[in-house]
Amino acid sequence: MLEPLLFAMFSGVAIGCALGVVFHKNSVHCALLLVGVLLSLAGIFILLHAQFVAALQVIVYAGAIMVLFLFVVMLLNVKGEVPLLTPGAAKGFGFFFALLILVELLWTVLSPGGQEGAPSEAVGLPRDFGSPAALGRLLYTTWLYPFEITSILLLVAVVGAVVLAKRKFF
């Protein structure tokens, strides 16, 4: 009883905030609405027993990436000169294409073959599902190579961002 209610609440907030991100005029408000989407998704992750990923979502995504976004939005501070939507016929084409994607995705999900491969009822979960210990165990054994490569990727990103932000080299 509680779970469908919480899911309805979180998904309502998520969709509302997502529509606000796409259609709102003020960039800072859009960034804040995106934070709202991220937090409601974190709530849904907790409903799905993914506690560690939900905590990561709040700390990394909503707490660091979006702060970076906000800084850049405030720094650029473009006020109202940018037209809201694409002028002319391209706007209609954009909406139509998005509608096509939505229809395609829903077709895949709702068709009888769409849930193929997933067990028809959720399996009972082990006690430490979604806990940091279980994730750590997987991360450092099966997924060790992607982990190391991702750390190199993050190093590259840090160096790249610093280089791009310099005003002049020496």
Next chain:
Amino acid sequence: MIGLQTVPLLWYQILAAVLFTIGVVGVLVRRSALIIFMSIELMLNAVNLSLIAFSRQHGDMDGHIIVFFVMAVAAAEVSVGLAILVAIFRNRETANVDDVHLLKG
């Protein structure tokens, strides 16, 4: 053992599809580079939701690991992308993607 879920998998997938589509609308229709960036983040989050929901259905934590990597890559992408955006803005004083068309044929 944690009990069976009462919200069916289908609802999570539909929510993910809707969020993804809203993100696509944002990328195609808005002209401000920052908003396009935010819509891309929205799409990434929709995919994360789908992965976690399937992971719950299978009882397998590989989905969580993939989401972990998606978040790390998204962080890297956002920092480099915003640095590029700031560099462009410094030169051209505009954040409208229609104005950056020097390579247009």
Next chain:
Amino acid sequence: MDLAFFIEALVKILVVLGFVLLGVPLIVWMERKVLGHMQDRIGPQRVGPFGLLQTIADGIKLFFKEDLVPAQADKVVFAIAPAISVVTALAAASVIPFGDQFRIFGRDVPLHITDVNIAILFLLGATSMGVYGVVLGGWASNSKYPLLGGLRASAQMISYELAMGVALVPIILMTGSLSLAQIGRAQGHMWFIVPQFVAFTIYVICAVAETNRAPFDLAEAETELVAGFHTEFSSMRFALYYLSEYANMMVVSAVAITCFLGAWHGPVLPGPVWFLIKLSLFLFFYVWLRATFPRLRYDQLMAFGWKVLLPVALVNLAVTAVVLVLKG
């Protein structure tokens, strides 16, 4: 999920909320008295015995001040920015354990509102969200000095949050759990400050920087940048920022006590009393820092956080991990 569970939760929430909201005036009074005596003067002494009601009088004064909203300010964000600061500070107080459990009416009642098994991550998340209160407050004022102060304060908070998290990881390694109640229970024999004094030092420095307190309060001090990010906030909005700063201090001190100073363990007195004693001593230490040290310049502050604290915390983490593996 029966009625007794809800009543227990409600009572605990009211107790913790009351404790934090009533503790803040007491901390403000203590700060003013202690600062006064350390600066060779007396501090508040007229309103109430020993000036105890001074903070209440200040609160009433703030309540009656005019609530100004700057002309071109963003009204919605201006309204929610102080609220974000307060909500994150109070939310972080919900996972802090005040003592072990005790039996009342035939139930085992653990002395924390909830025992999330990722409590430390929850705390880090709450402090991350607290950055928004500062940066949005600075931006929504639509004014130069608050914006600069807000950006500086939030950059400082993000940088020191990192070192704070890394400093807490050796504690997690030693306990094997992220839950604060577990960490508290694991210190029955030896407080974690003994093997982890480096981590404790780093954590204390980062805690002072996180809460924007002296000597790291460049972004909001009165002699710099007017008053930083909360310049344009008056009346109850300012009171909310003030409340959130001291509530943050309490939460961060409580976490330091739980992780390093033995939580509620102590010889004769019951757990919560020891917790209170340790919390008071830690808050006194906070005020002592403010009275003693000059302010750090902003670039000194950032260089210190990134170039000194973070590497030292990482080295400490590596050494702890190696020692734990060798011990088997």
